[in-house]
Amino acid sequence: MAMEGSGFFREEVERLSREDLNNLIDERVRYTVGYAAEHSPFYRAWFRHHRIDPESVRTHEDLVHLPVISGKTIRENQPPVTKEFMFRSVDWDEVFTIHETSGTSGTPKSFFLTWDDWLRYAEKYARSFVSQGFSRGDRLVICASYGMNVGANTMTLAARDIRATIIPIGKCSFPGRIISSYKPTGIVGSVFKLLHLAERMRDEGIRPEESSVRGLIVGGESFADESRAYLSEVWNRDVFNTYGSTEGTMCGECRVRQGLHVPEDLVHLDVYDPALEDFVGDGECGRAVLTTLLPVGGRAGTLLINYDTEDTTVVTTRNPCPCGRTHMKIMNPQREAETAWMLGTPVNRVDIERGVFQRENMEYLTGEYEAFIYEGEETNETVLRVSMEAKTDLSFGERELVMENFRKSFYQYKAALLH
Numbered sequence: 298m299a300m301e302g303s304g305f306f307r308e309e310v311e312r313l314s315r316e317d318l319n320n321l322i323d324e325r326v327r328y329t330v331g332y333a334a335e336h337s338p339f340y341r342a343w344f345r346h347h348r349i350d351p352e353s354v355r356t357h358e359d360l361v362h363l364p365v366i367s368g369k370t371i372r373e374n375q376p377p378v379t380k381e382f383m384f385r386s387v388d389w390d391e392v393f394t395i396h397e398t399s400g401t402s403g404t405p406k407s408f409f410l411t412w413d414d415w416l417r418y419a420e421k422y423a424r425s426f427v428s429q430g431f432s433r434g435d436r437l438v439i440c441a442s443y444g445m446n447v448g449a450n451t452m453t454l455a456a457r458d459i460r461a462t463i464i465p466i467g468k469c470s471f472p473g474r475i476i477s478s479y480k481p482t483g484i485v486g487s488v489f490k491l492l493h494l495a496e497r498m499r500d501e502g503i504r505p506e507e508s509s510v511r512g513l514i515v516g517g518e519s520f521a522d523e524s525r526a527y528l529s530e531v532w533n534r535d536v537f538n539t540y541g542s543t544e545g546t547m548c549g550e551c552r553v554r555q556g557l558h559v560p561e562d563l564v565h566l567d568v569y570d571p572a573l574e575d576f577v578g579d580g581e582c583g584r585a586v587l588t589t590l591l592p593v594g595g596r597a598g599t600l601l602i603n604y605d606t607e608d609t610t611v612v613t614t615r616n617p618c619p620c621g622r623t624h625m626k627i628m629n630p631q632r633e634a635e636t637a638w639m640l641g642t643p644v645n646r647v648d649i650e651r652g653v654f655q656r657e658n659m660e661y662l663t664g665e666y667e668a669f670i671y672e673g674e675e676t677n678e679t680v681l682r683v684s685m686e687a688k689t690d691l692s693f694g695e696r697e698l699v700m701e702n703f704r705k706s707f708y709q710y711k712a713a714l715l716h
Contacts (some may be wrong), residue, residue: 300598303427303620304427304428304459304620304621305307305424305427305428305621306423306424306426306427306428306459307420307424308419310562310624311621311623311624312621312623313562313623314477314623315598315615315623317563318365318623318624319357321562322357322561322562322565322590323355323357324593324634325353325354325590325591325592325593325621326354326356326359326360326561326565326588326590327354328591328592328593328594329354329588329589329590329602330351330354330597330602331351331352332386332455332591332595332596332600333351333602334351335351335411335472336381336386336387336432336596337384337385337386338381338384338385338386338567339374339383339384339599340351340386340533340600340602342383342451342673343364343366347363348365348413357565357588360565360567360588360602360603361576363603364600364603365569365571365586365603365605366602366603366604366605366606367604368398368406368543368604368605368607371384371407372404372406375404375406375568377404382407382409382410384407384408384599384600384601385409385413385598385599386409386597386599387409387596387597387598391411391596391607391703392409392410392411392417392598393410393411393412393414393598394410394415395407395409395410395447396408396409396410396416396446396447396543397406397445397541397543398446398543398589405445407545407644408447408544408598408599409598409599409678410599411597412598412613413595413596413597414451414597414598414599415451417545417563417595418447418451418453418454418545418547419451419454419457419458420458420560420563421451421455421541421545421547421549421560421563422454422455422539422541422547422549423455423456423458423459423562424549424558425537425539425547425549425550425551425558425562426452426455426456426461426514427459427548427619428537428549428550428551428558428622429430429512429514429537429549429550429551429552430511430512430552431459431461431482431483431512432460432461433459433460433461434460434461434462435459435461435462435482435483435511435562436461436462436463436464436479436480436482436483437452437461437462437463437482437483437484437485437514438462438466438469438471438475438481438482438484438485438486438629438658439452439453439457439464439465439466439467439485439589440462440466440468440469440471440484440485440486440491440494440509441467441486441516442468443465443467443487445617446512446543447514447541447543448541449465449467450486451541452516453465460611461511461715464479464481468490469484469486469487469490469491469493469494470493470494470497471494471496472501472503472613473498473501473503475670476498476503476508476509477503480508480509481509481510482509482510482511482512483510483511483512483513483514483658484513484514484602485509485513485514485515485516485539485674486513486514486516486521487515487516487517487518487701488515488518488520488524488525488528488664489664489665491515491528491532492527492528492531492663492664494641495531495532497560497644500712502643504532505533505534505568506531506532506533506534507644510534510537511534511535512531512534512535512537513528513529513532513533513534513535513537514536514537514538514539515536515537515538515539515542516538516539516638517633517665519608519629519630519631519632519646519647519649520538520629520647520650520651520652521654522563522641522650523650523654523655523656523706524650524651524653524654524664525538526654527534527654527656527659527664535552535554536555537549537552537554537556538550538606538629539557539577540557540608540630542684544587544597544601544604545563545564545587545589545601546564546566546585546587546606546608547560547564548560549558550628551589551618551620552620553618553619553620555613555618556613556614556626556627556628556629557626557627557628557629557693558618558622558624558625558626559624559625560624561624561625562590562624563590564586564587564588564589564590565587565588566586566587566588566612566627566691567585567586567603567688568581568584568585568611568612569584569586569605569612570581570582570583570584570646571583571584571605572581573628578612578673579611579612579613579614579615579630580612581611582610582611582612583609583610584605584606584607584608584609584610584611584633585606585608585609585627585630586603586604586605586606587599587601587604587606588601588602588603588604590604606630606632607632607633607634608631608632608633609630609631609633609636610627610628610630610631611625611627611628612627612628613625613626613627613628614626623669628680629636631645631647632645632646633647636645636681637668637670639662639679639681639714640679640713640714641713642711642713642714644670644681644711645665646668648707648710648711649663649668649683649707650665651664651684651706651707651710652702652703653666653683653685653703654704655702655703655705655706657698657702658685658699658703661687661688661689661695661698662685662686662687662688662699663686663687663688665683665685665686666683666685666686667683667684668681668682668684669681669682670682676703685699698703703712
């Protein structure tokens with residue numbers, strides 16, 4: 298556990314040398330693969346179908362030689378397609394909670410968590426909280442929904458582990474008295490929710506930059522650096538990034554804020570390029586592929602090996618961080634579901650957001666926007682239409698300035714669309 302004021306939740310693991318960390322990862326890879334072969338109906342059949350001897354998987358490097366599975370694989374191995382939940386890897390009496398993903402791409406995926414799963418999930422967020430400067434005595438407002446998704450509940454458990462207090466609002470539309478009465482020191486929410494909250498606080502006579510809040514945590518979505526910078530300016534506070542999913546990919550930024558630390562002893566992450574149908578090295582972009590890592594003797598309700606999250610990222614470094622942590626860092630993942638292709642060029646929601654939140658624009662805009670792509674069958678044209686909400690009616694010159702700022706930013710990263 299974290300020592301008060303140590304800056305670490307589990308220092309003996311978070312500061313392991315690369316050699317010792319790799320040895321721990323490999324030990325857990327071997328145990329997890331063996332556990333899957335024995336307890337997971339899906340993986341038992343999967344190993345047999347692909348003629349894989351589980352005993353041959355000895356290190357994390359061996360994982361890249363195994364097939365990749367996807368959300369589609371999970372949906373095809375649960376009711377109503379199959380009679381049983383083939384990914385459930387414990388008896389029903391060991392299942393503590395059942396969860397589903399949002400189901401935006403079909404039938405929701407089902408996940409089963411034991412109490413030990415919850416403790417491991419919570420530890421991932423606890424490490425992030427501590428690395429961001431939160432610890433015993435802090436009061437955290439959670440502006441995330443409590444339900445079938447695991448995020449809010451996991452952060453609530455993590456707060457217990459670091460002896461912080463949770464204010465489980467569940468949404469960011471709470472009255473200003475929550476700030477003035479309970480004096481929270483941190484708030485978890487999305488960029489836009491936290492911007493709206495700041496606006497409502499000002500309407501109630503509370504200046505965000507003079508509040509008790511010491512830091513903001515953005516979780517559950519990718520965002521542009523420009524929108525983070527603007528949010529930080531509005532609150533005059535540091536804004537930290539976290540990334541997580543029901544599948545267990547909880548990663549978090551430390552106070553250095555140069556990428557998200559992956560808790561490598563609890564989840565293994567490789568990067569896969571579906572176009573190449575192969576894994577790629579550090580510094581190359583691809584999809585985050587995760588493997589659950591169980592400690593020797595541990596059990597899991599649902600475990601995943603080589604699971605394609607369909608979120609794109611880059612491993613930026615495996616070198617020790619100035620914060621003292623040795624676990625590797627990745628770039629803020631982007632949801633591939635939020636990516637559209639225009640004339641052979643990928644355009645993500647973050648690309649649009651970056652253009653909207655150009656600092657010069659924010660004198661005129663609220664930050665709210667809509668973006669639509671239209672493809673003309675007859676004209677063979679593709680049109681990207683972006684609508685931005687203004688704070689007040691803009692003059693012709695102000696509108697032109699906003700549009701030009703957006704275009705410069707957008708085409709800086711999407712130059713291929715100029716031709």
